[in-house]
Amino acid sequence: MTVTPPSTAQENATEDWLHLDSQICFSLHAASRAFNGVYRVILKDLGLTYPQYLVMLVLWEQGTLPVKKLGEHLRLDSGTLSPLLKRLETAGLVRRERSARDERSVEVRLTEEGVALRDRALEVPRRIVTATGFDLAEIGALRERLDQLTAALDAAAAQELPGNR
Amino acid sequence: MTVTPPSTAQENATEDWLHLDSQICFSLHAASRAFNGVYRVILKDLGLTYPQYLVMLVLWEQGTLPVKKLGEHLRLDSGTLSPLLKRLETAGLVRRERSARDERSVEVRLTEEGVALRDRALEVPRRIVTATGFDLAEIGALRERLDQLTAALDAAAAQELPGNR
DNA sequence: CACAATTCAATTGGGCACAACTAAATGGCG
DNA sequence: CGCCATTTAGTTGTGCCCAATTGAATTGTG
Structure with missing residues (x-):
């Protein structure tokens, strides 16, 4: 295997931790991607990716929001949200408009199409919960x-x- | 808020599920990225990203492996692994060599540097476990x-x- | 042996995450 | 008022994830 110095009890403990660590980080990484995969399959009908679905969930629940607030809800910054929102706009689901009150801010508003998509999204959670077992x-x-x-x-x-x- | 038809008991149940779903998917997404963030900070000293660290863990434990086997351990395909391994090779941590037995296969082997990095990685798990609380x-x-x-x-x-x- | 199906790695393209930076607008302070 | 720090989006660059495709090597079958 790999080169290791002769072990003391202390060193063995460190090795054990390395094992456990590898298991928890593998597990979380794998679970996250597995979830992503199931969402990908289920959301394909709606034409949404998983992160786009998360954005839509927030908008359905909160209504029109500036990019900043959206980012706080999702813990995402403009580097991620700007291009994502541009794609949602191209898809006709949202509109982006500079706030009149504060020209720095951009308000994200659902279009009628965006609002309408919610009805088709209602079945998603049931299918996800079922998938988890x-x-x-x-x-x-x-x-x-x-x-x-x-x-x-x-x-x-x-x-x-x-x-x- | 958003336009919804008048609710029946059945529809309310569906709405509740939507809520719960949003919570579990937010939670997992957030946990995954939080983990990623902590690994990013801790692994910076080693010059590794989180997925690169996972690859190194497998190699430290299993020794030389073809790309295929590596992918099975990590549930990743060549589309992800090929460029990642190229970066590890550029960093001098691994070598890739066509198998003599089967010219389709590429064996990934740790360099001495790659083996040596393990010693510095031994403290990572302890710090991660501590970080989780x-x-x-x-x-x-x-x-x-x-x-x-x-x-x-x-x-x-x-x-x-x-x-x- | 010849040919078709399969296997394996690599590449391409689309999308997400994040760090670092830019640019414009705002707000506070001397 | 004028200047500077802060706030807010957007852009750029790097890396990861996956689907789909390509190309080479191998295997199976007639």
């Missing part, structure tokens, strides 16, 4: 767990970056 | 959950695609 309680518990994880990771990243150690 | 048992449980989810989602995607319904 989990019941609602299990999904809720997992969601809670993931949110905890995200909060902890965000906090850690914030700490790691400035001090870099 | 979870203990080992919790991480194990979550990993198991995510693997269940991935298996179910893969099965569902396989079913959805052929019949497309």
Whole structure:
């Protein structure tokens, strides 16, 4: 295999951690992509990608929003949203208009077509939940767990970056 | 808000599902990117991205492998792996050589530098586990959950695609 | 042996994520 | 008022993910 120095108990513990780490990061990476894959299949009928669907969910729920607010809901910046929104506009689902009050801001508004798409999207969640094979309680518990994880990771990243150690 | 027909009990249930769905997909998407962010910070010292780190983990554990096998371990295809491996080769961490036995196959082998990098990578898992704020048992449980989810989602995607319904 | 089907890696093209930068508008402060 | 820091979108560049295609090598079958 690979070259390793003769092991002490301490070093073995480190190796074990490496194993466990590899499992959790593989698992999360794989789960994320598996989810993405199922959404891809189900959303193909609607002509949406997964991230585009997330944007539409926010707009269906919140109505017209500036790009900034949209980014806060989704934790995405303009580098991701600008081209994505341009594609949604080309598809005729949203319009983008400079705010009159603040010329820096761009309001994203659903078109009639965009609003209408919601009806066809209503069946998506049922199909997704079915695909997971989990019941609602299990999904809720997992969601809670993931949110905890995200909060902890965000906090850690914030700490790691400035001090870099 | 958005235009919706007057609600029946059935329709309200559908709306509730839409909500729940939005929560689970947001959560997973966010967790995946949060993890990515922490790895990005921690791996910067090693000059690796998160997917490159996953590739190195497999090579450290399995030794020399053809691209095909690497892809099976990581569930990635050549479209993703070919350019990624080219970058690892440019970085001097791996070599790619056509197999003598089967000229179609390309063997990916760690260089001495690639092997040596493992020592510096040993501290990564500890820092990641710390960043999650979870203990080992919790991480194990979550990993198991995510693997269940991935298996179910893969099965569902396989079913959805052929019949497309 | 010859030919068709399969396997494997690479490439192309579309889309997402993020860092770094630009440019315009706004707001605060001397 | 005039200037500067901040805010907001957009652009550019790098890397990843996947679908579809290409091309070479191999395998199976008549």
